[in-house]
Amino acid sequence: MRDAIQQARRIVVKVGSSTLCYPNGHLHLERIETLVRQLSDLANQGKEVILVSSGATGAGLAPLGFKEKPRDLVLRQAAASVGQGVLIHMYERLFREYGRTVGQILLTKEDSTSRHSYLNLRNTLHALLQLGVIPIINENDVVAIEEYKIGDNDTLSATVAGIVEADVLIILSDIDGLYTDNPATNPDATLISEVHAITDETYEIAGGAGSSMGTGGMYTKIKAASMATNSGIHMVITSGEEENSLRRVCKGEELGTLFVANEQKVNQKQHWLAYGKRISGTIIVDDGCATAVIHKGASILPAGIIDVEGQFEPGDTISIIYKGKEIGRGLVNYSTADLFLIKGHNSADIADILGINATYDEVVHRNNLVLIH
Template identity: 40%
Template sequence: MTLNGGAERARIRTASRIVVKVGSSSLTTPQGTIDVDRVDALVDVLAARRNTGTQIVLVSSGAIAAGLGPLGLPDRPRDLATQQAAASVGQGVLVARYTSSFARYGLRVGQVLLTADDMMRRAHHRNAQRTLSRLLELGIVPVVNENDTVATDEIRFGDNDRLAALVAHLIYADALVLLSDVDALYDGDPRRPGARRLAHVRGPEDLVGVELGRSGRVGTGGMVTKVQAARIATGAGVPVVLTAAAHAAQALAGQDVGTYFHPDGRHPGTRLLWLAHATTGRGRLHLDRGAVEAVVGRRKSLLPAGVTGVEGEFSAGDPVDLCAPLGRVVARGLVNFDAAEIPELLGRSTKELGSSLGPEYERELIHRDDIVILEPYQ
């Protein structure tokens, strides 16, 4: 049974470690330059909460948008190279603005730039966790952004909403607040008469029939990515508030603004959350029905005998998608063999492989501890 709305939102008010994400449109002018007043208004709210003893991690978009004006670009560039150039110019502008604004309250900031690759590779993942934890211990406000300057299409988060949700899980945050130019999640376009604010989302059933809008001019996210981010965070036991940047103070105070996404109470291991949401399959393994039932239904390891095909180029240790007979991705796992080795193993038992190829081949393609289920299979 859930508590009443006020009691639930009290988790935000009493949280000792909070991740706050702010979108590009909440920080910049229509021309793409940093809006000093907007940045200062946000920092006023965050510094007030920080000075009560709460640890704050700010995940901030805006680097590419901040670079548009200095580069004379009228709109967000489409090609990756120009996006990277804009990020290179804009990131310095953005962090300088935060540094100056937080300094008004005697607070220092530390820049942390991450790529999806930093979450995908376990050693990088642990390093990011240690860095953020140490910054918080030292009283620094970490300002996190995707490293757009070097990120490629293959290793991008694509939006800072998902990054913020993963950071919230990474640092064991008590709450995640997603700030944008939309004050809440509505059951339809909020510009249309009759659209109803969803004050609470307790599960997927509350989103049935809800229309999710697209992104704005300078951002990459949209309501779809925010709901996806909320799903990641709540699945890790972290409550989420989605609202407009103008309502940040009320959201952090636990007031009834925006949309409150209820955590489902589960706390999956960092490893599985990382595998499900911070990785992209480098290839595909096609499974027969028996293998799908074993892996998805009974949580068994994936053996070569149940694999019918392999796609892509990948190395041992890479994440690969596991597909049901009709091609639907149902799971993801860390494979124990290179792609070039697998065709010779397909359809054969591990005992047979051990006898003919050597004992190192007498093992599973993917161990069950390295598999995360993405969809139930029926």
């Protein structure tokens, strides 16, 4: 399976704050230079490369005299404002020495929730790649308040990988992969070389928060792996501190943990539905509905709905839950208020219950639904 990584033509690489910065907030220049050299060499081989880089807030700490990341949102945004300039200047300077051109893209959640913005981002990224430019992407921490934050750059990197239909996503972290248990507390924990299916157990052994410099731990990386593999993209977690780890992974060496892509990948519209649009609410379905949706490719009818949660309107994206687990996401045809009235009823009764003439038979049509494996 590592041969697929070696043959990958379009590669998204995510690097974390703890890899790019020292604990005191100063840039780790040796690691950044090594990363740039490896990315440039991949580009020289004819591969298309996108870098998702954390570190803006971390890079702004030292210039502002902060000893650690401030808790106050405004001060964190101020640090990000300074750090973005420091970081992109360093990247541009180093990449130029290796003959490569870079372009910066700063994103917020809104850039993927709007279908128009999503497609525009996709077109821009494809244009940059065709021009031989290496896009450097980060969340726009300067303006993104909590409501509009993507949340962590592991999720961002998986989102970007899905948008550009990458072959592989490589996450360079401060840990060298997924272990059978927390290696910091269990000396008998062993590295898992390959993961073919992400299960509840996978999340359970993922552990808690990451380093003090970053925002994501192993748990967010497993979520990113789920997004990537469902989009037909292999993902590798490996150490950014290991010498030439990126080059070695791309040569097929068994470093880190490989999450194997699902063969039944989602298409671009499904990717946007599942991972782009904001989830506005939840419907809980019964056995018959879940079986029909998962195994028969059916739409979701009101008769199969047990309960409704959240506040949403027609056209919003909702999560579909069966026995406490998410099985899918889709565009809903009815509001929360209407669903409370028609849940459990046959489609033929909808018009009489709601007192309207024209209705949808389906709560979520199959064409607007994507399964979450």
